[in-house]
Amino acid sequence: MKNLNYSREHIAYLKKQRNKKIIVNVSRVLVLVLILGIWELCAQLKVIDPFITSSPSRVAVTIAELYNNGTLFYHIGITLAETFAGFIIAVVLGYGIAVILWASDTVHKVIEPYIVVLNSLPKIALGPLIIIWIGTGYDAIIFMTVLVAIIVCIMNMLAGFIAVDKTKLLLMKSMGASKAVTLRKLIIPASFPVLINTLKVAVGLAWIGSIMGEYIVSKAGLGYLIVYGGQVFKLDLVMTATFILCVLAGGMYGIVTFIEKKINK
Amino acid sequence: MLTFDNISYTYHTKEGETTAVKDLSFNVAKGQFVSVIGPSGCGKTTILSLAAGLLSPSSGKVERGGEFAYMLQRDALFPWRTVEQNIFLPLEVKKCNTPQMREKALALAEKYGLKDFLKKTPSQLSGGMRQRVALIRTLAAEPEILMLDEPFSALDYQTRLEVCDDVQSIIKSEKKTALLITHDISEAIALSDKVVVLSTRPARVISEHIIDFGEGSPKKRRECGEFSAMFEVLRKELGI
Numbered sequence: 443m444k445n446l447n448y449s450r451e452h453i454a455y456l457k458k459q460r461n462k463k464i465i466v467n468v469s470r471v472l473v474l475v476l477i478l479g480i481w482e483l484c485a486q487l488k489v490i491d492p493f494i495t496s497s498p499s500r501v502a503v504t505i506a507e508l509y510n511n512g513t514l515f516y517h518i519g520i521t522l523a524e525t526f527a528g529f530i531i532a533v534v535l536g537y538g539i540a541v542i543l544w545a546s547d548t549v550h551k552v553i554e555p556y557i558v559v560l561n562s563l564p565k566i567a568l569g570p571l572i573i574i575w576i577g578t579g580y581d582a583i584i585f586m587t588v589l590v591a592i593i594v595c596i597m598n599m600l601a602g603f604i605a606v607d608k609t610k611l612l613l614m615k616s617m618g619a620s621k622a623v624t625l626r627k628l629i630i631p632a633s634f635p636v637l638i639n640t641l642k643v644a645v646g647l648a649w650i651g652s653i654m655g656e657y658i659v660s661k662a663g664l665g666y667l668i669v670y671g672g673q674v675f676k677l678d679l680v681m682t683a684t685f686i687l688c689v690l691a692g693g694m695y696g697i698v699t700f701i702e703k704k705i706n707k
Numbered sequence: 708m709l710t711f712d713n714i715s716y717t718y719h720t721k722e723g724e725t726t727a728v729k730d731l732s733f734n735v736a737k738g739q740f741v742s743v744i745g746p747s748g749c750g751k752t753t754i755l756s757l758a759a760g761l762l763s764p765s766s767g768k769v770e771r772g773g774e775f776a777y778m779l780q781r782d783a784l785f786p787w788r789t790v791e792q793n794i795f796l797p798l799e800v801k802k803c804n805t806p807q808m809r810e811k812a813l814a815l816a817e818k819y820g821l822k823d824f825l826k827k828t829p830s831q832l833s834g835g836m837r838q839r840v841a842l843i844r845t846l847a848a849e850p851e852i853l854m855l856d857e858p859f860s861a862l863d864y865q866t867r868l869e870v871c872d873d874v875q876s877i878i879k880s881e882k883k884t885a886l887l888i889t890h891d892i893s894e895a896i897a898l899s900d901k902v903v904v905l906s907t908r909p910a911r912v913i914s915e916h917i918i919d920f921g922e923g924s925p926k927k928r929r930e931c932g933e934f935s936a937m938f939e940v941l942r943k944e945l946g947i
Contacts, residue, residue, distance in 0.1 A: 607783070609779050609780065609781050609783045610783045610785065612777075612779060612783075613777065613779060613783045614800065615761060616759055616761060616776070616777035616854075617776070617777075617796075617797050617800045617801060617848075618800070618801065619800045623800055627796065627799065627800065628785070631785070631787045632785070632787075634787070
C-alpha cells in the first residue's frame with residue numbers, strides 16, 4: 443500500500459481488484475495445464491492414438507531431439523528471419539505507398555480498385571507464379587509474406603492519414619504549409635496511434651505469410667517441418683512445430699504491445 | 708488594411724452551382740476590429756476563406772495590406788506538442804523559426820500568463836487556456852491581420868465570456884487588425900468597432916454599424932444601455 447490513509451472501504455476495494463487479477467492469472471495457467479493433462483492422459487491410456495494425435499510428452503521429446511541434432515534453432519531462426527524481414531518490408535513499403543496515395547487524390551482514385559482486388563485475392567493463388575518468377579529461395583517466402591501483409595498496411599495507414607482532424611488541416615493550410623510540411627508536422631505525428639495498430643495487425647499477417655510461403659516452397663523453417671511431418675506421417679513433428687509457432691507468435695505480439703506501452707508512457 | 712471590392716463567389720459541385728457571395732463590399736481599417744454577422748448558412752466561412760486567400764473570388768478583388776493569420780472554431784492544438792512547441796508551429800511552417808522570433812513569441816506567451824504552462828501539453832489545460840494558447844500561436848508569426856472564425860463557439864458560456872474578454876484585450880493591446888466571423892449578435896457587439904450585417908445566401912451587405920459606446924472591455928460594453936438597443940437593431944436586420 444502506497445498510502446496508509448486510505449479508508450477501510452478503499453483498501454477492501456483494492457484487495458478485491460488484486461484478488462480478481464490473481465484468480466484470472468491462475469485460471470489461465472490452469473486451463474493450459476488441464477488441456478495438456480487431459481491430452482497426455484488420453485494418449486497414455488490409449489483412448490486416443492498418440493501416433494495420430496501425438497501427446498505433450500512426445501512433443502517434449504521431439505523438441506529435445508531437434509535440439510540435440512542442432513536443427514531446433516536453425517528452423518526457428520529461418521522462420522523468424524523470414525517473418526521479420528517480410529514484416530519490416532511490408533510496413534515500410536506500405537507506409538510509403540500510403541503517403542503517395544494521401545498526397546495525390548488522382549493516384550489514390552486510380553489505384554484504389556487494384557488495391558481492393560488485391561486485398562480480396564487469396565495470396566496463395568499466386569504461389570506457382572512466385573516460384574517461377576522468384577525461385578525457391580528465402581526471397582520467395584519473404585515476397586509472399588510482404589504480399590500478405592502489405593495491403594492492410596496501406597489501407598490502414600491511408601485511412602489513418604485521411605482521418606486526421608480537418609480543423610488542424612485547415613490551420614496548416616491557412617499558414618501556407620506545403621503538402622510535405624503538412625505531412626511532416628501534422629499527418630505523421632497525428633496518425634502515430636494508427637501506425638502502432640497497423641504494426642500489431644501486420645505481425646499476425648507476417649506469420650501467416652511466412653508459413654504459407656514455407657508450405658509452398660521451402661527447405662527449412664517451421665512451416666517446412668509441418669509440411670514434411672505431414673508427408674511422412676510424423677505427427678509429433680507437426681505438433682511440435684505448431685507448438686513452437688504458438689509461442690513465437692505470442693512472443694512477437696507481446697513485444698509490439700510492450701513497445702506500445704513504452705511509447706505511450 | 709483589408710478591402711472586399713464587389714466580391715462574388717460561386718461553389719461548384721456535381722449537383723450544380725451555388726452563389727455563396729454576391730457583390731460584397733466592405734473594408735477593415737488598420738487597427739480596427741470588425742465583425743461580420745449573418746444568418747447561419749449565409750457563407751460566413753467562405754468570406755473568411757476569401758479574405759485569407761484560401762479561396763479566390765469568381766469576380767471582384769480582395770486587397771490585403773499585410774500578413775494574416777487564422778484562428779479557428781476549435782483550438783486545433785497539436786496534442787503531441789507542448790504548449791511552447793504549439794506556439795512555435797507557425798514559425799516552423801513559415802520558415803521564420805529564428806531565435807529572435809522564438810524569443811518574441813515566448814515573450815508574448817509570458818506577457819499573457821502562459822509562462823507556467825509552456826512545458827505542459829494541451830490536454831493539461833482548461834478550454835479557456837487552450838483558446839488563449841491558440842491566440843498566442845496565431846500571433847506568433849507576427850501577422851498584421853487576424854481572421855477569427857467563430858473562435859468561441861466550442862466553449863461553454865462562462866468560459867466564452869472570459870475568453871472573449873481575453874482575446875479582445877490581447878488583440879487591442881497588440882494593435883492588430885481583426886476580422887471576426889460569428890453568428891452570435893452579442894459577441895459581435897461586445898467585441899467590435901464595426902459590425903457588418905449580411906443577408907441570407909447569396910450574401911451581400913445589409914448594413915454596417917459603428918460601435919463606439921462602452922470603454923474598453925467587452926464586459927463593460929455588455930453592461931451599457933446601448934448594448935440591448937443595438938442588439939435589437941441587429942436582431943431585426945437579421946430577421947430573427
